[in-house]
Amino acid sequence: MKTRNTFYDVVDKRFLLGLYRRINSVVKDVMRTRKGRFGLVTIVLVTAIAILAPVLAPYDPASQNLTARLTSPNTTYLLGTDSYGRDILSRIIYGFRISLLIGVVSVGVGVAIGTIMGTVSGYYGGWVDEIIGRLIDIMLAFPFLLLALIIVAVLGPSITNMMIAVGISAAPQFARLARGDALTASEKEFVTAADSIGRSHFSIIVEHIIPNIFTSVVVMATLYMGRAIIISAALSFLGLGVQPPTPSLGLILADGRDFIALAPWITIAPGLAIVLVVLGFNLLGDALNDALDPELQTGDKLQ
Amino acid sequence: MSLLEITDLETTFDTQAGEIVATDGISFELEEGETLGIVGESGSGKSVTALSIMGLIRNPGQVKNGSVRFRDKDLHSLSDRELRKLLGRDISMVFQEASSALNPAYTIGHQIEETLEVNDYKGDPRERAVDLLEQVGIPSPEENLDKYPHQYSGGMAQRAMIAIAISREPQLLIADEPTTALDVTIQAQILELFNDIQEEMNMSMIFISHDMGIIWEVCDRVAVMYKGKIVEIAETEQIFKDPKHPYTRGLLQCLPQVSEQLEPIKGTVPSGATLPGGCTFHPRCEYATDACVEGFPESARVGENHRASCYLYTDHDESGEAPSGKLPQNQNEKPINY
Numbered sequence: 339m340k341t342r343n344t345f346y347d348v349v350d351k352r353f354l355l356g357l358y359r360r361i362n363s364v365v366k367d368v369m370r371t372r373k374g375r376f377g378l379v380t381i382v383l384v385t386a387i388a389i390l391a392p393v394l395a396p397y398d399p400a401s402q403n404l405t406a407r408l409t410s411p412n413t414t415y416l417l418g419t420d421s422y423g424r425d426i427l428s429r430i431i432y433g434f435r436i437s438l439l440i441g442v443v444s445v446g447v448g449v450a451i452g453t454i455m456g457t458v459s460g461y462y463g464g465w466v467d468e469i470i471g472r473l474i475d476i477m478l479a480f481p482f483l484l485l486a487l488i489i490v491a492v493l494g495p496s497i498t499n500m501m502i503a504v505g506i507s508a509a510p511q512f513a514r515l516a517r518g519d520a521l522t523a524s525e526k527e528f529v530t531a532a533d534s535i536g537r538s539h540f541s542i543i544v545e546h547i548i549p550n551i552f553t554s555v556v557v558m559a560t561l562y563m564g565r566a567i568i569i570s571a572a573l574s575f576l577g578l579g580v581q582p583p584t585p586s587l588g589l590i591l592a593d594g595r596d597f598i599a600l601a602p603w604i605t606i607a608p609g610l611a612i613v614l615v616v617l618g619f620n621l622l623g624d625a626l627n628d629a630l631d632p633e634l635q636t637g638d639k640l641q
Numbered sequence: 642m643s644l645l646e647i648t649d650l651e652t653t654f655d656t657q658a659g660e661i662v663a664t665d666g667i668s669f670e671l672e673e674g675e676t677l678g679i680v681g682e683s684g685s686g687k688s689v690t691a692l693s694i695m696g697l698i699r700n701p702g703q704v705k706n707g708s709v710r711f712r713d714k715d716l717h718s719l720s721d722r723e724l725r726k727l728l729g730r731d732i733s734m735v736f737q738e739a740s741s742a743l744n745p746a747y748t749i750g751h752q753i754e755e756t757l758e759v760n761d762y763k764g765d766p767r768e769r770a771v772d773l774l775e776q777v778g779i780p781s782p783e784e785n786l787d788k789y790p791h792q793y794s795g796g797m798a799q800r801a802m803i804a805i806a807i808s809r810e811p812q813l814l815i816a817d818e819p820t821t822a823l824d825v826t827i828q829a830q831i832l833e834l835f836n837d838i839q840e841e842m843n844m845s846m847i848f849i850s851h852d853m854g855i856i857w858e859v860c861d862r863v864a865v866m867y868k869g870k871i872v873e874i875a876e877t878e879q880i881f882k883d884p885k886h887p888y889t890r891g892l893l894q895c896l897p898q899v900s901e902q903l904e905p906i907k908g909t910v911p912s913g914a915t916l917p918g919g920c921t922f923h924p925r926c927e928y929a930t931d932a933c934v935e936g937f938p939e940s941a942r943v944g945e946n947h948r949a950s951c952y953l954y955t956d957h958d959e960s961g962e963a964p965s966g967k968l969p970q971n972q973n974e975k976p977i978n979y
Contacts, residue, residue, distance in 0.1 A: 356748070357934040463699075463700050464700045498766060526741055526743075527738055527742040528741060528742050528743055528744040529735075530692070530697060530736070530742070531734070531736055531743070531802075531805075532726055532744075533697050533728070533744040533755045534695060534729065534733060534734040534761060535729030535733060535755075535759060535760070535805070536724075536726060536727070536728035536729040536730070536760065537725070537755075537759055538725065541759075543877035545744075545747075545755075546744055546746075549744075549747075550744070550745070550746055550748040562656050625724060635912075
């Protein structure tokens with residue numbers, strides 16, 4: 339018996355072709371606006387830098403040159419050095435890597451947990467919704483940073499734990515979004531229609547609910563990439579996230595704190611780098627929001 | 642034996658205003674190859690009846706009482722899995738708004754094939770999908786299979802949905818106001834399509850509408866519903882020629898005819914939470930008497946295969962004689978103002 343219950347079955351050739359066309363048209367729509375261009379180019383650039391870090395970085399980010407401590411920017415050290423004589427530029431290049439990794443993994447964790455919780459809650463309703471809904475409310479009552487702080491404090495400071503913590507803290511936001519959208523989607527007639535041809539609840543959720551909440555989740559995930567990077571920078575700054583000597587943007591910032599008057603370049607450069615990445619994600623998210631809005635989509639009507 | 646036998650179907654919804662009875666003891670039968678029309682104003686429980694038959698009533702609604710027998714099976718005693726096996730294959734449904742009943746995220750072809758595959762279709766689903774689109778009159782089906790619902794016009798989307806509904810050649814098709822969202826010329830085409838398909842496949846249909854004109858076009862028999870009850874049921878010709886229940890008369894007088902004054906039914910459908918006692922229609926009925934305020938009249942035989950629930954006819958119950966009724970010919974004779 340062939341059913342389309344599994345992920346593998348859903349991802350057939352036509353689906354992939356459709357997905358490719360869709361992505362193509364979305365990218366075109368994003369590139370049409372100025373914020374979209376800026377966001378997409380920034381993110382692609384930063385991603386490229388992160389991937390090519392070993393090639394691009396002029397020095398080993400951890401190697402210390404104690405004779406060149408706190409050097410101001412010059413031709414040898416383009417962005418100067420920190421108190422251990424490490425090259426700031428190289429550290430920032432590697433810092434992008436860590437920050438993007440943190441962003442992707444923690445948002446991934448948040449999206450996975452949140453979407454499942456929210457979709458199940460919104461689709462089934464009733465007491466399932468009551469329980470999950472209250473859980474979401476409780477988690478939402480804590481500020482994002484505080485919740486992440488609590489979880490890291492419990493799990494212990496490490497980069498993995500921080501990603502889990504940031505992911506879990508973001509999860510209720512995604513759950514709330516997914517719940518609302520799943521609720522709307524499950525009241526749509528096509529869900530009753532899927533019911534009327536005898537689809538199981540599981541395949542209705544996978545095939546009819548999730549694709550219809552997908553766009554808003556993607557947009558919010560993009561926006562939360564920025565937030566996750568800021569939060570992880572903050573946690574690293576506080577010593578609860580990335581541990582030295584791993585270069586992360588937040589950690590470089592923290593290192594420069596003591597020398598802010600003496601060597602401001604240590605803090606300015608990573609600070610600007612964080613702003614750049616977060617701004618990029620926010621603008622991209624904004625542009626994606628416009629591009630993915632089905633109301634604004636163009637399509638040739640048939641007669 | 643009838644194909645479908647519904648007895649005392651009662652579906653209720655729990656709301657903050659209390660329990661609302663959407664269908665209140667509905668009973669009817671449907672023969673093979675027959676089309677039954679269900680007609681009534683908005684809120685009379687037509688759609689809930691359809692969903693109750695298919696076992697698709699969701700929280701906070703529930704089927705409280707009654708049975709739905711399809712062939713030899715009691716649908717409501719089947720497990721969820723068994724019921725879902727039946728749906729789409731033996732019983733399927735056409736919805737009012739094709740644009741919302743089709744999932745915007747998938748192509749039409751995908752959605753037809755989905756129906757085929759979930760119901761164990763053995764042949765090539767794509768080939769069958771092309772045939773189906775052809776059957777429902779969509780031009781260049783090969784090309785149109787790969788289009789998304791938003792690229793279809795309203796009439797075409799409705800055709801595509803009919804294609805999905807008939808894809809496994811069901812024995813029973815429930816159409817819930819399938820032409821309401823369409824303009825009149827398209828409406829006529831879709832009705833013709835329904836008639837053609839039914840003839841071709843010899844399936845039974847339940848056709849829900851609020852428009853008596855549409856009922857006339859497609860239905861063999863008509864059940865008139867008001868506030869969750871069937872108030873009159875008879876063959877279509879009978880209903881049009883000799884409507885018994887005042888509500889049916891009202892509905893017929895709402896049919897636009899050239900050069901004649903329209904007679905709207907006075908008042909509006911009461912909400913489920915504030916149902917009037919007795920016969921639920923009495924506040925709007927010209928012929929209401931004290932009896933109507935007190936109790937709901939039993940369904941009485943008023944002619945061959947013709948039953949109505951109205952105190953105008955209860956005296957003549959089961960006499961075998963078609964009564965003329967106490968309906969005054971002069972409509973101004975006994976007006977009651979509420």
